Amino acid sequence: MKLGIAFTLLLASATHAEIIYNQPSNSTGTLYQSAWWDPDGSDYDYYIWDSFVLTTDQMISEIHWRGGFLYGGSFGGPVIDFTVAIYPSIAANTEPDVVHPPLVEYQTGGDAGQTFAGVVNGTTMYDYAFVLPATFSATAGTKYWVHIVAWQHGIPEWGFASASGGNGAHFRRHSEYMFQMVPGDCAFSLISPTSVCPADLDHDGAVNIVDLLAVVGQWGQGGGSPPDINGDGAVNIVDLLAVIGAWGACP
Numbered sequence: 001m002k003l004g005i006a007f008t009l010l011l012a013s014a015t016h017a018e019i020i021y022n023q024p025s026n027s028t029g030t031l032y033q034s035a036w037w038d039p040d041g042s043d044y045d046y047y048i049w050d051s052f053v054l055t056t057d058q059m060i061s062e063i064h065w066r067g068g069f070l071y072g073g074s075f076g077g078p079v080i081d082f083t084v085a086i087y088p089s090i091a092a093n094t095e096p097d098v099v100h101p102p103l104v105e106y107q108t109g110g111d112a113g114q115t116f117a118g119v120v121n122g123t124t125m126y127d128y129a130f131v132l133p134a135t136f137s138a139t140a141g142t143k144y145w146v147h148i149v150a151w152q153h154g155i156p157e158w159g160f161a162s163a164s165g166g167n168g169a170h171f172r173r174h175s176e177y178m179f180q181m182v183p184g185d186c187a188f189s190l191i192s193p194t195s196v197c198p199a200d201l202d203h204d205g206a207v208n209i210v211d212l213l214a215v216v217g218q219w220g221q222g223g224g225s226p227p228d229i230n231g232d233g234a235v236n237i238v239d240l241l242a243v244i245g246a247w248g249a250c251p
Contacts (some may be wrong), residue, residue, distance in 0.1 A: 029121030031159030076152035086194035163187035
């Protein structure tokens, strides 16, 4: 491989996830139903939207949430799918625009990795996560609404865990024409991919003499350590050039 090509690859950032918004579940054990009876729906269906506003422009790559079953799953059975969507607000900014299509909407194709999260005040809780097929660009100061609905083959009983950290209310639909704002935050968090510079070996946010000395200090050593920046199995001149080339460039 030519040095120019190798050098370009070395400067490419790795990625990791960062929580950019969080409404953590609280200790009440309360659940807010958000589920429907697949495939035709029923009078037992409830749908929920909960709002969020970010202080800076962000790219959302994942949505995580917590919930459980109002009757332990004995009526509705397991979750077979989830609808995950993000809606805009109406012009008055007081509720989601449910008349028009959402900004994005997906099906998880399963139970979104349902994982036991403990028992809270007698209620069994589960954690869920969904990676969006394409990142969603959220604008600072704009009110959006997360919409998550479980699919069940029985009387729908899945619900969001009650949370803190929001505005203390969520929006729900509990009949074909009945929509209302009701008290309570729903437990969810938003995840964004963030860039990490491989040459910033001490993760202090800058590429400098400390990173250069880390490479020099392990010169000639085998791979498996951070100074082997390109992962070729040796700490050598290529790694040194990567540090020099990224000098001061990492965010």
